[in-house]
Amino acid sequence: MTVSQQIPFPEPVSPDAPLPPRKVIRSWMIPITTRSTPRALVLFALDTALFAAALAGVVLFSHWLAKAAAGVATGLVIARLFIIGHDACHQSLTPRRGLNKWLGRLTFLPSLTPYSLWEVGHNVVHHGYSNLKGFDFVWAPYSLEEFQALPRWRRAMERIYRTGFGAGLYYLVEIWWCKMFFPNRRQMPTRRAIFMWDCVLVAVFGAAWIGALVWLALASGQSAALLVGLGFVLPFLVWNLTVGFVLYVHHTHTSVAWYDTKAMWARAQPFVSTTVHLRFRYGIGAALHHIMEHTAHHVDMSVPLYRLKRAQALLEQTLPGRIIIQNFSWRWYFGTARRCKLYDFKALCWTDFRGRQTSDNAPVPL
DSSP states (O other), rough: HHHHHSSOOOOOOOSSOOOOHHHHHHHHGGOOOOOOHHHHHHHHHHHHHHHHHHHHEEEEESHHHHHHHHHHHHHHHHHHHHHHHHHHHHSSSSSSSSHHHHHHHHHHHHGGGOOOHHHHIIIIIIIITTTBTTTTTTTOOOOHHHHHHHOOOOOHHHHHTTTSSSHHHHHHIIIIIIISSSTTTTTTSOOOOHHHHHHHHHHHHHHHHHHHHHHHHHHHHHHHEEEEEEIHHHHHHHHHHHHHHHHHHOOOOOOOOSSSHHHHHHHHHHHTOOOOEOOOOHHHHHHHHTTTTHHHHHHHTTTTTOOOOOOOOHHHHHHHSEEEEEEEEEHHHHHHHHHHSSEEEEEEEEOTOOOOOOOOOOOOOO
Protein backbone atom coordinates (compact mmCIF):
# COMPACT_ATOMS: atom_id res chain seq x y z
CA MET A 1 0.00 0.00 0.00
CA THR A 2 1.38 3.43 -0.97
CA VAL A 3 1.59 6.40 1.34
CA SER A 4 -1.28 8.13 -0.48
CA GLN A 5 -3.50 5.06 0.03
CA GLN A 6 -2.79 5.06 3.76
CA ILE A 7 -3.97 8.66 4.26
CA PRO A 8 -7.69 8.75 5.15
CA PHE A 9 -10.16 10.77 3.10
CA PRO A 10 -11.67 13.96 4.57
CA GLU A 11 -15.11 13.82 6.15
CA PRO A 12 -17.92 13.88 3.55
CA VAL A 13 -19.48 17.26 2.80
CA SER A 14 -23.27 17.28 3.02
CA PRO A 15 -25.01 17.64 -0.37
CA ASP A 16 -26.96 20.55 1.14
CA ALA A 17 -23.82 22.43 2.22
CA PRO A 18 -22.09 24.92 -0.10
CA LEU A 19 -19.45 23.38 -2.36
CA PRO A 20 -16.01 24.06 -0.86
CA PRO A 21 -13.72 26.34 -2.90
CA ARG A 22 -11.52 24.64 -5.45
CA LYS A 23 -8.43 25.50 -3.42
CA VAL A 24 -9.81 23.53 -0.46
CA ILE A 25 -10.76 20.53 -2.61
CA ARG A 26 -7.33 20.49 -4.21
CA SER A 27 -5.72 20.57 -0.77
CA TRP A 28 -7.41 17.24 -0.03
CA MET A 29 -5.64 15.76 -3.06
CA ILE A 30 -2.11 16.93 -2.28
CA PRO A 31 -0.99 13.52 -0.90
CA ILE A 32 -2.19 11.90 -4.13
CA THR A 33 -0.35 14.18 -6.56
CA THR A 34 3.11 12.68 -6.00
CA ARG A 35 4.76 12.11 -9.38
CA SER A 36 7.18 9.28 -10.14
CA THR A 37 9.75 9.45 -12.92
CA PRO A 38 10.48 5.67 -12.92
CA ARG A 39 6.78 4.84 -13.13
CA ALA A 40 6.26 7.32 -15.95
CA LEU A 41 9.23 5.94 -17.91
CA VAL A 42 7.96 2.38 -17.51
CA LEU A 43 4.56 3.41 -18.91
CA PHE A 44 6.27 5.25 -21.78
CA ALA A 45 8.48 2.27 -22.60
CA LEU A 46 5.59 -0.19 -22.39
CA ASP A 47 3.29 1.74 -24.71
CA THR A 48 6.11 2.53 -27.14
CA ALA A 49 6.87 -1.20 -27.32
CA LEU A 50 3.17 -1.97 -27.86
CA PHE A 51 3.05 0.59 -30.68
CA ALA A 52 6.09 -0.95 -32.37
CA ALA A 53 4.72 -4.48 -31.93
CA ALA A 54 1.32 -3.58 -33.36
CA LEU A 55 2.92 -1.92 -36.39
CA ALA A 56 5.19 -4.93 -36.83
CA GLY A 57 2.06 -7.07 -36.95
CA VAL A 58 0.72 -5.01 -39.84
CA VAL A 59 3.91 -5.69 -41.77
CA LEU A 60 4.55 -9.32 -40.77
CA PHE A 61 1.11 -10.91 -40.66
CA SER A 62 0.23 -12.61 -43.92
CA HIS A 63 -3.58 -12.44 -43.95
CA TRP A 64 -5.13 -9.03 -44.55
CA LEU A 65 -7.62 -9.53 -41.71
CA ALA A 66 -4.77 -10.09 -39.26
CA LYS A 67 -3.06 -7.02 -40.66
CA ALA A 68 -6.26 -5.01 -40.21
CA ALA A 69 -6.60 -6.20 -36.61
CA ALA A 70 -3.02 -5.08 -35.98
CA GLY A 71 -3.86 -1.73 -37.57
CA VAL A 72 -6.82 -1.28 -35.21
CA ALA A 73 -4.58 -2.23 -32.27
CA THR A 74 -2.05 0.35 -33.44
CA GLY A 75 -4.72 3.05 -33.34
CA LEU A 76 -5.75 2.08 -29.82
CA VAL A 77 -2.13 2.14 -28.64
CA ILE A 78 -1.79 5.60 -30.18
CA ALA A 79 -4.60 6.64 -27.84
CA ARG A 80 -2.70 5.21 -24.85
CA LEU A 81 0.47 7.04 -25.88
CA PHE A 82 -1.49 10.24 -26.32
CA ILE A 83 -2.92 9.99 -22.80
CA ILE A 84 0.65 9.72 -21.46
CA GLY A 85 1.55 12.78 -23.53
CA HIS A 86 -1.55 14.56 -22.26
CA ASP A 87 -0.26 14.08 -18.69
CA ALA A 88 3.22 15.22 -19.70
CA CYS A 89 1.73 18.34 -21.29
CA HIS A 90 0.00 19.08 -17.96
CA GLN A 91 3.40 18.63 -16.21
CA SER A 92 1.81 15.87 -14.12
CA LEU A 93 3.61 12.83 -15.55
CA THR A 94 7.01 13.30 -13.87
CA PRO A 95 8.43 15.93 -11.49
CA ARG A 96 10.90 17.07 -14.19
CA ARG A 97 9.57 19.85 -16.43
CA GLY A 98 12.06 19.35 -19.26
CA LEU A 99 11.52 15.60 -19.30
CA ASN A 100 7.76 16.10 -19.43
CA LYS A 101 8.12 18.30 -22.50
CA TRP A 102 10.20 15.73 -24.35
CA LEU A 103 8.02 12.79 -23.33
CA GLY A 104 4.97 14.81 -24.35
CA ARG A 105 6.35 15.56 -27.79
CA LEU A 106 7.47 11.98 -28.35
CA THR A 107 4.18 10.38 -27.26
CA PHE A 108 2.19 12.92 -29.32
CA LEU A 109 4.01 12.00 -32.54
CA PRO A 110 1.98 8.88 -33.48
CA SER A 111 -1.25 10.90 -33.20
CA LEU A 112 0.36 13.70 -35.25
CA THR A 113 -0.42 16.19 -32.47
CA PRO A 114 1.73 19.35 -32.20
CA TYR A 115 2.66 19.64 -28.53
CA SER A 116 2.59 23.42 -28.18
CA LEU A 117 -0.73 23.87 -29.98
CA TRP A 118 -2.35 21.19 -27.84
CA GLU A 119 -0.90 22.85 -24.74
CA VAL A 120 -2.62 26.14 -25.58
CA GLY A 121 -5.91 24.71 -26.80
CA HIS A 122 -6.28 22.13 -24.05
CA ASN A 123 -4.46 23.37 -20.95
CA VAL A 124 -5.24 27.07 -21.30
CA VAL A 125 -8.58 27.20 -23.13
CA HIS A 126 -10.37 23.94 -22.36
CA HIS A 127 -9.27 23.58 -18.74
CA GLY A 128 -9.34 27.29 -18.08
CA TYR A 129 -12.91 27.71 -19.35
CA SER A 130 -14.56 24.27 -19.40
CA ASN A 131 -18.08 24.46 -20.85
CA LEU A 132 -18.05 28.24 -21.26
CA LYS A 133 -19.43 29.01 -24.71
CA GLY A 134 -17.21 31.27 -26.77
CA PHE A 135 -14.07 30.07 -24.98
CA ASP A 136 -14.13 26.28 -24.69
CA PHE A 137 -14.49 24.98 -28.25
CA VAL A 138 -14.45 21.21 -27.60
CA TRP A 139 -17.91 19.82 -28.44
CA ALA A 140 -19.43 23.23 -27.66
CA PRO A 141 -23.15 23.01 -28.55
CA TYR A 142 -24.95 25.59 -30.66
CA SER A 143 -28.13 27.29 -29.55
CA LEU A 144 -31.17 26.92 -31.80
CA GLU A 145 -30.68 30.44 -33.15
CA GLU A 146 -27.01 29.83 -33.88
CA PHE A 147 -27.74 26.51 -35.56
CA GLN A 148 -30.44 27.98 -37.79
CA ALA A 149 -28.05 30.76 -38.87
CA LEU A 150 -25.42 28.28 -40.07
CA PRO A 151 -24.98 27.53 -43.78
CA ARG A 152 -26.81 24.43 -44.91
CA TRP A 153 -23.60 22.39 -45.29
CA ARG A 154 -22.49 23.28 -41.77
CA ARG A 155 -25.87 22.30 -40.31
CA ALA A 156 -25.51 18.97 -42.11
CA MET A 157 -22.05 18.46 -40.59
CA GLU A 158 -23.36 19.22 -37.10
CA ARG A 159 -26.13 16.66 -37.56
CA ILE A 160 -23.55 14.05 -38.60
CA TYR A 161 -21.23 14.89 -35.69
CA ARG A 162 -24.01 14.42 -33.15
CA THR A 163 -25.47 11.16 -34.47
CA GLY A 164 -23.30 9.13 -32.11
CA PHE A 165 -21.34 7.84 -35.12
CA GLY A 166 -19.62 11.13 -35.96
CA ALA A 167 -17.21 11.55 -33.04
CA GLY A 168 -14.14 10.55 -35.05
CA LEU A 169 -15.07 12.80 -37.97
CA TYR A 170 -15.65 15.69 -35.55
CA TYR A 171 -12.19 15.38 -34.02
CA LEU A 172 -10.47 14.84 -37.37
CA VAL A 173 -12.05 17.91 -38.98
CA GLU A 174 -12.90 20.37 -36.23
CA ILE A 175 -9.98 19.78 -33.85
CA TRP A 176 -7.04 18.19 -35.66
CA TRP A 177 -7.36 19.64 -39.15
CA CYS A 178 -8.69 23.08 -38.19
CA LYS A 179 -6.84 23.74 -34.94
CA MET A 180 -3.85 21.39 -34.68
CA PHE A 181 -2.26 20.83 -38.09
CA PHE A 182 -0.85 24.10 -39.46
CA PRO A 183 -3.90 26.13 -38.37
CA ASN A 184 -4.65 29.36 -40.21
CA ARG A 185 -4.81 32.78 -38.59
CA ARG A 186 -8.56 32.61 -38.11
CA GLN A 187 -8.23 29.43 -36.05
CA MET A 188 -5.03 30.48 -34.27
CA PRO A 189 -4.54 34.29 -34.37
CA THR A 190 -1.46 34.06 -32.13
CA ARG A 191 1.55 33.11 -34.19
CA ARG A 192 4.56 31.60 -32.41
CA ALA A 193 7.59 29.96 -33.96
CA ILE A 194 7.17 26.90 -31.70
CA PHE A 195 3.72 26.29 -33.16
CA MET A 196 5.18 26.02 -36.66
CA TRP A 197 8.13 23.88 -35.57
CA ASP A 198 5.87 21.43 -33.74
CA CYS A 199 3.66 21.16 -36.82
CA VAL A 200 6.74 20.52 -38.96
CA LEU A 201 7.89 17.88 -36.47
CA VAL A 202 4.64 15.87 -36.68
CA ALA A 203 4.50 16.30 -40.47
CA VAL A 204 8.04 14.93 -40.83
CA PHE A 205 7.18 12.05 -38.50
CA GLY A 206 4.07 11.25 -40.53
CA ALA A 207 6.02 11.35 -43.79
CA ALA A 208 8.73 9.11 -42.33
CA TRP A 209 6.07 6.68 -41.07
CA ILE A 210 4.49 6.44 -44.52
CA GLY A 211 7.89 6.22 -46.19
CA ALA A 212 8.98 3.38 -43.92
CA LEU A 213 5.82 1.42 -44.72
CA VAL A 214 6.35 1.91 -48.47
CA TRP A 215 9.99 0.79 -48.18
CA LEU A 216 9.00 -2.30 -46.15
CA ALA A 217 6.29 -3.13 -48.66
CA LEU A 218 8.73 -2.99 -51.59
CA ALA A 219 11.38 -4.90 -49.65
CA SER A 220 8.96 -7.70 -48.77
CA GLY A 221 7.03 -7.85 -52.04
CA GLN A 222 3.78 -6.55 -50.51
CA SER A 223 1.32 -3.96 -51.71
CA ALA A 224 2.49 -0.49 -50.64
CA ALA A 225 -1.09 0.80 -50.78
CA LEU A 226 -2.24 -2.01 -48.46
CA LEU A 227 0.53 -1.45 -45.93
CA VAL A 228 0.04 2.32 -45.89
CA GLY A 229 -3.71 1.88 -45.64
CA LEU A 230 -3.58 -0.61 -42.76
CA GLY A 231 -0.40 0.66 -41.10
CA PHE A 232 -1.02 4.41 -41.25
CA VAL A 233 -4.49 5.44 -42.45
CA LEU A 234 -6.45 2.88 -40.41
CA PRO A 235 -4.57 3.53 -37.13
CA PHE A 236 -4.96 7.27 -37.59
CA LEU A 237 -8.71 6.91 -38.17
CA VAL A 238 -9.08 4.59 -35.15
CA TRP A 239 -7.18 7.12 -33.04
CA ASN A 240 -9.49 9.94 -34.19
CA LEU A 241 -12.55 7.83 -33.44
CA THR A 242 -11.23 7.03 -29.96
CA VAL A 243 -10.27 10.57 -28.97
CA GLY A 244 -13.45 12.04 -30.46
CA PHE A 245 -15.54 9.58 -28.44
CA VAL A 246 -13.57 10.22 -25.23
CA LEU A 247 -13.86 13.99 -25.49
CA TYR A 248 -17.57 13.73 -26.28
CA VAL A 249 -18.48 11.59 -23.28
CA HIS A 250 -16.30 13.64 -20.93
CA HIS A 251 -18.46 16.74 -21.28
CA THR A 252 -21.73 15.72 -22.96
CA HIS A 253 -24.43 14.42 -20.65
CA THR A 254 -28.00 15.43 -19.90
CA SER A 255 -26.84 16.48 -16.41
CA VAL A 256 -23.91 18.57 -17.69
CA ALA A 257 -24.61 22.26 -18.20
CA TRP A 258 -23.06 24.75 -20.60
CA TYR A 259 -22.98 28.52 -20.01
CA ASP A 260 -22.75 31.53 -22.28
CA THR A 261 -21.92 34.17 -19.66
CA LYS A 262 -18.72 34.18 -17.67
CA ALA A 263 -20.45 35.36 -14.49
CA MET A 264 -22.94 32.48 -14.44
CA TRP A 265 -20.22 30.01 -15.40
CA ALA A 266 -18.00 31.18 -12.51
CA ARG A 267 -20.87 30.91 -10.02
CA ALA A 268 -21.48 27.32 -11.12
CA GLN A 269 -17.96 26.30 -9.96
CA PRO A 270 -17.59 24.25 -13.16
CA PHE A 271 -14.48 22.33 -12.16
CA VAL A 272 -16.78 19.70 -10.58
CA SER A 273 -20.06 19.94 -12.46
CA THR A 274 -19.04 20.07 -16.12
CA THR A 275 -17.45 16.67 -16.56
CA VAL A 276 -18.45 13.03 -16.21
CA HIS A 277 -16.92 9.99 -14.53
CA LEU A 278 -17.78 7.33 -17.09
CA ARG A 279 -17.40 3.84 -15.67
CA PHE A 280 -16.60 0.85 -17.89
CA ARG A 281 -16.47 -2.88 -17.31
CA TYR A 282 -13.82 -5.35 -18.47
CA GLY A 283 -10.87 -3.15 -17.50
CA ILE A 284 -11.47 -0.67 -20.30
CA GLY A 285 -10.98 2.29 -17.96
CA ALA A 286 -7.58 1.00 -16.88
CA ALA A 287 -6.65 0.30 -20.51
CA LEU A 288 -7.29 4.01 -21.18
CA HIS A 289 -4.93 4.97 -18.34
CA HIS A 290 -7.89 5.99 -16.14
CA ILE A 291 -8.59 9.10 -18.21
CA MET A 292 -12.31 8.46 -17.62
CA GLU A 293 -11.84 9.39 -13.95
CA HIS A 294 -12.19 12.83 -15.40
CA THR A 295 -13.64 14.88 -12.57
CA ALA A 296 -10.44 14.42 -10.55
CA HIS A 297 -8.41 15.51 -13.55
CA HIS A 298 -10.40 18.74 -13.96
CA VAL A 299 -10.29 19.52 -10.26
CA ASP A 300 -6.52 19.14 -10.18
CA MET A 301 -4.54 18.70 -13.39
CA SER A 302 -1.40 17.87 -11.38
CA VAL A 303 -2.76 14.43 -10.41
CA PRO A 304 -0.81 11.92 -12.56
CA LEU A 305 -2.76 9.36 -14.54
CA TYR A 306 -1.48 6.53 -12.35
CA ARG A 307 -3.16 8.16 -9.32
CA LEU A 308 -6.43 9.30 -10.90
CA LYS A 309 -8.43 6.33 -9.66
CA ARG A 310 -7.55 7.14 -6.06
CA ALA A 311 -8.24 10.86 -6.57
CA GLN A 312 -11.63 10.16 -8.15
CA ALA A 313 -12.58 7.89 -5.25
CA LEU A 314 -11.67 10.70 -2.84
CA LEU A 315 -13.94 13.16 -4.62
CA GLU A 316 -16.87 10.79 -4.86
CA GLN A 317 -16.66 9.84 -1.19
CA THR A 318 -16.05 13.37 0.06
CA LEU A 319 -18.56 15.14 -2.22
CA PRO A 320 -21.49 12.69 -2.35
CA GLY A 321 -24.16 13.66 -4.84
CA ARG A 322 -21.98 16.30 -6.52
CA ILE A 323 -20.09 14.16 -9.05
CA ILE A 324 -21.77 13.00 -12.26
CA ILE A 325 -21.18 9.24 -12.42
CA GLN A 326 -22.40 7.26 -15.41
CA ASN A 327 -22.12 3.53 -16.12
CA PHE A 328 -21.35 3.14 -19.80
CA SER A 329 -23.68 1.31 -22.15
CA TRP A 330 -24.30 1.77 -25.83
CA ARG A 331 -27.94 2.40 -25.03
CA TRP A 332 -26.94 5.31 -22.78
CA TYR A 333 -24.46 6.62 -25.33
CA PHE A 334 -26.85 6.73 -28.28
CA GLY A 335 -29.61 8.02 -26.01
CA THR A 336 -27.33 10.89 -25.07
CA ALA A 337 -26.48 11.53 -28.71
CA ARG A 338 -30.22 11.60 -29.51
CA ARG A 339 -31.03 14.06 -26.73
CA CYS A 340 -27.97 16.33 -26.70
CA LYS A 341 -28.10 18.13 -30.05
CA LEU A 342 -28.36 21.83 -29.18
CA TYR A 343 -28.36 23.78 -25.93
CA ASP A 344 -30.74 26.39 -24.54
CA PHE A 345 -28.42 28.72 -22.64
CA LYS A 346 -31.30 30.62 -21.04
CA ALA A 347 -33.22 27.61 -19.74
CA LEU A 348 -29.98 25.64 -19.16
CA CYS A 349 -31.17 22.48 -20.87
CA TRP A 350 -30.38 20.35 -23.90
CA THR A 351 -32.69 20.34 -26.91
CA ASP A 352 -33.08 18.53 -30.22
CA PHE A 353 -32.41 20.22 -33.55
CA ARG A 354 -35.91 21.75 -33.47
CA GLY A 355 -35.29 23.35 -30.12
CA ARG A 356 -37.52 20.96 -28.17
CA GLN A 357 -36.30 20.38 -24.61
CA THR A 358 -34.76 16.95 -24.05
CA SER A 359 -33.23 17.22 -20.56
CA ASP A 360 -34.06 18.66 -17.17
CA ASN A 361 -33.15 22.29 -16.52
CA ALA A 362 -29.83 22.65 -14.74
CA PRO A 363 -29.93 24.65 -11.49
CA VAL A 364 -29.33 28.36 -12.00
CA PRO A 365 -26.04 29.21 -10.21
CA LEU A 366 -26.61 31.60 -7.29
